[in-house]
């Protein structure tokens with residue numbers, strides 16, 4: 001099979017294309033999978049080398065030089081991307097653990113014991129929420145009528161004085177539907193429930209302002225749209241709600257003087273109270289360059305390009321007569337376009353054979369996620385390849401039973 005990836009021709013009209021040179025994989029692939037794993041910038045190699053160098057050169061003193069502070073220091077760098085202030089964000093090993101920390105601080109044995117979520121939330125978080133029933137929680141899962149959206153009115157109606165927590169994604173991972181977070185948070189606030197938002201599919205591709213949204217807790221990660229690799233998630237808790245949240249999932253980093261090795265926990269009053277054990281230091285080094293880059297570019301410019309490119313993808317899919325499982329209204333659409341074709345899984349694998357990287361989710365379809373570094377002609381290239389794979393039956397090479405599934409999130 002021959003594959004021709006469109007070559008870099010330069011573009012005078014899209015200043016963001018200047019960033020392509022910073023991402024080696026873009027020279028070899030049509031990279032449309034930033035909803036899953038963002039491309040790695042060249043600077044990450046240097047940053048990981050720094051991690052090694054300080055360990056090699058300073059040994060155990062690396063902790064006092066940099067490592068011990070890193071989960072909070074990197075939080076300060078991340079803060080502008082979600083409209084937070086320095087000192088308000090701490091890093092966590094993953095998004096599920098960050099949710100577990102927050103939920104562990106809630107008492108579900110009172111009359112206020114309900115968790116309201118929706119059926120389109122990421123399964124890992126749904127599992128965790130479901131497990132809270134062991135601790136006394138009543139769980140309400142608002143269903144989806146169309147597999148794409150969640151009705152805002154229905155979600156709001158489910159929130160009342162019995163609600164302890166409302167937990168939703170900002171952008172749904174399957175369909176890229178953008179929840180009306182501000183409206184839902186207003187209702188949560190009205191009844192005194194804690195509003196916990198998972199922004200994994202939002203931060204880095206849509207502008208986020210935690211204060212304008214009116215949420216209490218905002219969680220995200222660097223793996224996808226922040227080009228930062230695995231193991232680096234973050235947690236923001238509104239300082240006004242901080243004192244009311246004392247996680248049971250806690251550890252020595254939450255103690256004001258951890259090196260006193262006090263057997264009794266004296267909890268910090270700042271954002272460090274949400275830390276627990278030793279942070280994932282190499283992952284934080286890996287995440288730093290992406291955060292720097294995203295701050296430099298600015299998410300508003302990224303969002304404008306993302307809307308243009310997802311709009312373009314939808315138009316191309318319409319031209320082919322393909323069904324899209326992504327909102328049409330750009331204000332309610334994140335960075336992904338999902339196209340639901342028969343044999344979508346096999347087609348997505350055939351696309352990978354052609355160096356066009358994307359993924360497939362049952363019920364959603366083939367997910368194409370352009371980011372600030374993609375060119376418009378790559379979108380045409382991907383759609384042309386999909387048409388060819390369907391027309392020639394090339395997807396049969398991946399028909400069920402011929403290979404194992406490859407796990408990607």
Ligand SMILES: Cc1ncc(COP(=O)(O)O)c(C=O)c1O
Nearest residue numbers: 094095096122169173200201409
């Ligand atoms: C919205 C959302 N939440 C959570 C997760 C899983 O996060 P983690 O593996 O960091 O716990 C994903 C992964 O794709 C996601 O898209």
